[in-house]
Amino acid sequence: MTAAITADNILAHELVGLEATVVESSDPTIKGLKGTVVFETKNTISIRTTKENAAVKTVPKIAAKTIEFHTQTGACFISGATLIARPEDRISRLS
Template identity: 35%
Template sequence: MITADNITSHEFLGLNTEIIKSTNPQVIGLNGRIVNETKSMFTINTEKGHKSIAKSTNNWKFSIEGKDVVVEGTKISKRPFDRIGGKA
């Protein structure tokens, strides 16, 4: 079960997210459901289609158990299976 405390140790596929801070001001506020994840990128299904966005240059907001959780992209810029199990 994904919680605010262990979110960085889980896969993000299927989660809704929003970029709240970025080195690229044009993507701040971009939101949608994560449909693919690689070591360095999320592919997000947005209202305007699929967008591939670098993880490391952004802060990502997730709603977990009714709480907003912000995750720094640099902390999750690993392959999903390298993070699972608390290796983040």
């Protein structure tokens, strides 16, 4: 059984599948972007938008100053710079 994703342990979990919103960004074109995380690399997060066209947008982690993730226990706000690392390295380092 997998532990519930909370604000305390979100960095040690997979982000794919979580609902996310870019709250604050240095790039005005991604500010307010909302959807489901579908892919993550060392420097980017891909989000499938919840708009009618359901496009996948790639968000540079460094440009996303604040990202809101919706977890099973509530919302969690994280700086995109905190997420810069290969997902598998971040997960193994923190778990």
